[in-house]
Amino acid sequence: MHVKKLTNFIRQPLRLMLVSILALSSLAWLSLTHGEAIIGDPVQGTNDTILGSKHDFSGLNRRAGVVAMPTVAFSDYGNPCVYCHIPPEQADTDSIAKGAIEGWNRYQPATDSYQLYDSWFLDSKTESPSPITLLCLSCHDGTMAVDMVVHRPKSFNISEDSALHMRINSEDNTISCGKCHNGRVAHSIAIKHIDTDLKNDHPVSMRFAGFLRSDEDFRRPHTPEGFSNGVKLYEGRVECASCHNVHDPSKDLFLRANSDVLCQTCHTK
Numbered sequence: 001m002h003v004k005k006l007t008n009f010i011r012q013p014l015r016l017m018l019v020s021i022l023a024l025s026s027l028a029w030l031s032l033t034h035g036e037a038i039i040g041d042p043v044q045g046t047n048d049t050i051l052g053s054k055h056d057f058s059g060l061n062r063r064a065g066v067v068a069m070p071t072v073a074f075s076d077y078g079n080p081c082v083y084c085h086i087p088p089e090q091a092d093t094d095s096i097a098k099g100a101i102e103g104w105n106r107y108q109p110a111t112d113s114y115q116l117y118d119s120w121f122l123d124s125k126t127e128s129p130s131p132i133t134l135l136c137l138s139c140h141d142g143t144m145a146v147d148m149v150v151h152r153p154k155s156f157n158i159s160e161d162s163a164l165h166m167r168i169n170s171e172d173n174t175i176s177c178g179k180c181h182n183g184r185v186a187h188s189i190a191i192k193h194i195d196t197d198l199k200n201d202h203p204v205s206m207r208f209a210g211f212l213r214s215d216e217d218f219r220r221p222h223t224p225e226g227f228s229n230g231v232k233l234y235e236g237r238v239e240c241a242s243c244h245n246v247h248d249p250s251k252d253l254f255l256r257a258n259s260d261v262l263c264q265t266c267h268t269k
């Protein structure tokens with residue numbers, strides 16, 4: 001989302017009461033560690049709400065009724081979870097040695113390629129993006145194909161793979177979904193392309209200012225994991241997944257809270 005829009009949001013009058021401050025010791029909050037990799041087991045995930053959403057690459061083609069997307073634009077691995085998660089049979093592999101983002105089945109983008117949001121007013125400078133944000137960027141920055149995973153499921157026959165391995169990019173060429181997704185053949189994909197320039201977007205991977213100490217501009221989260229409406233913090237940081245839950249399509253744009261209350265969840269003004 002863009003900063004100009006952001007400032008309009010912020011000017012909206014406060015509709016929320018100030019949230020109660022949690023009497024949790026600051027030290028306990030600091031002891032959070034990196035999580036284990038989540039295994040993408042399609043059997044356990046049979047009823048997962050991600051199925052049927054825009055992040056379900058196994059169902060995408062059937063739903064849209066476009067035969068050109070599977071096996072042409074991207075490989076259909078048969079397991080909808082592996083586009084992000086490590087497949088169960090590869091759970092014990094050292095994925096990081098193969099170039100994976102820690103905990104995920106995707107290659108680490110070049111972290112120094114990002115222009116991060118910076119402003120004179122920022123209390124806590126953003127560092128390079130955290131793994132869970134790199135996960136999103138590995139598709140949405142448009143530099144890597146959506147099917148470019150570290151481990152393909154064992155059941156997938158590589159020799160029959162003839163896909164073009166397209167990227168989320170609005171360019172008119174055979175490596176970009178924009179070939180069709182140009183607003184004429186199919187809906188434009190341009191707005192989903194976040195790019196590597198993150199300066200116009202909401203800052204990510206910075207420590208939440210209201211986390212450990214009181215800051216009049218920010219609310220205190222209800223628990224170390226975030227706010228009771230689902231807005232989430234990751235080791236005290238704001239990430240793409242703080243505002244979006246790719247597993248839950250029930251709100252527009254996978255948002256964790258409706259956009260009229262989302263900003264005031266964290267900001268007091």
Ligand code: HEC
Pocket residue numbers: 001002005133136137140191192193194201202203204238239240241242243244253255259262
């Ligand atoms: C502070 C909350 C917040 C954070 C952090 C955030 N987003 Fe969003 N995002 C939004 C909101 C609100 C919208 C819808 C309004 C808009 O487009 O400006 C949105 C829109 C989007 C869209 C859809 C654009 C469209 O209209 O179809 C994508 C894709 C997206 N975000 C991805 C990301 C990625 C990737 C990151 C991390 C780099 C991220 N977001 C971080 C709140 C956030």
Ligand code: HEC
Pocket residue numbers: 038039040041042044045046048050051055056080081082083084085135232241245246247
């Ligand atoms: C587009 C990427 C993506 C795909 C595809 C995906 N996931 Fe996830 N998954 C995530 C992210 C991001 C999280 C972390 C969500 C959070 O922190 O709340 C997650 C979390 C999980 C969790 C932990 C849930 C929890 O409450 O902590 C499980 C289990 C899981 N996914 C299973 C699956 C299964 C099974 C599939 C396939 C049916 C799947 N995922 C497909 C991105 C994905």
Ligand code: HEC
Pocket residue numbers: 054055083084132135136137138139140146147168181188189192240241244245246252253254
């Ligand atoms: C495997 C590739 C991939 C990954 C990883 C991924 N996305 Fe997406 N995402 C997509 C595609 C493809 C679309 C649909 C684009 C379209 O509709 O044109 C999409 C759509 C979206 C949308 C817009 C949904 C809508 O209803 O229009 C949001 C918001 C979004 N993604 C956020 C995220 C966030 C946040 C993460 C990380 C937690 C993430 N994505 C990870 C591929 C990915």
Ligand code: HEC
Pocket residue numbers: 053054060063064066068069073074146165166167168176177179180181185186187
């Ligand atoms: C050969 C043309 C073509 C190519 C290439 C193509 N698409 Fe599509 N796609 C379509 C058409 C046509 C539709 C249906 C109309 C629409 O949604 O605008 C569609 C629909 C979609 C939808 C909406 C599905 C739904 O359930 O709402 C998503 C998401 C999507 N495509 C993602 C992608 C991604 C990601 C790529 C690149 C990896 C891609 N497409 C490449 C033609 C194409």
Ligand code: HEC
Pocket residue numbers: 003005006007009010118119120121122123124125202203206207208209210231232238242243262263264265266267
């Ligand atoms: C998960 C908590 C959270 C949510 C939700 C959130 N923000 Fe933020 N926002 C932050 C943090 C933390 C910063 C960085 C503040 C700092 O370090 O000074 C920030 C910074 C900003 C900035 C830049 C301010 C500056 O000083 O440069 C703008 C603008 C902004 N947010 C707008 C929004 C809008 C609009 C929304 C709703 C769409 C939103 N935020 C939702 C936590 C959040």
